[in-house]
Amino acid sequence: MTEFAAIVPVPETVSDNTSAAFGPLAGESPLVRVVRAALGGEATVVVAAAEPLVEICRESLAAQGLPSITVVAARGRGARADCLAAAMEHTSERFVLVHDIRRPLASSALQARVVVALRAGSPIVMPALSLTDSVKAVDANGSVTATLDRSTLHTVQYPRGFTTELLSDLLAHRASDDFDELEEALAARVAITVVDGDPDAFVVELPRDTTFVEAIITSRR
Secondary structure (H helix, E strand, O other): OOOEEEEEEEOHHHHHOOHHHHOOEOOEOHHHHHHHHHHHOOOEEEEEEEHHHHHHHHHHHHHOOOOOOEEEEEOOOOOHHHHHHHHHOOOOOOEEEEOOOOOOOOOHHHHHHHHHHHHOOOOEEEEEEEOOOOOEEEOOOOOEEEEOOHHHOEEEOOOEEEEHHHHHHHHHOOOOOOOOHHHHHHHOOOOOEEEEOOOOOOOOOOOOOHHHHHHHHHHHO
């Protein structure tokens, strides 16, 4: 048994745009790319999907050489919180890594940095990048009213790491099924450790970004 479980939620919102999880992306679906990155970090992987998406998850994984990955069905309407809760029922590892299928280029090396911080004793770890663009405050009329200090601002990424006990507690006391583990952790006043993010771990919108992302994949080979 590994020390880490990697959860890949596939919530019901994916039904509105199945390309987000299953569309072709340089020969592999986003779901498969995220699962392979998690496996590369030596984690046990659980894909937790809304009931209508379970079979297509299994088919996508099997078609690309990953038939042994555990796929579980979420209860209820299959919201993100339902997916995470279902996966937690199949998790006995000490730590949990929550992945995001919208970031198919997030690497195993990024996961490894999260793992190091968890092993060092941090209850929650999130990768992040410093904000380098100029940031302006804009009023309702579209007028710039101020320049914000970007030195304290970061963009957060995935995978996000938790002790299993803490993530279970956040889920149990969540404010809604539109679960955001960062907001829940902040509300619970839990210390969050930040590690260096990865410029490639950005949010991808498919099929719109397919050509752009495939060009990046080709340049990395």
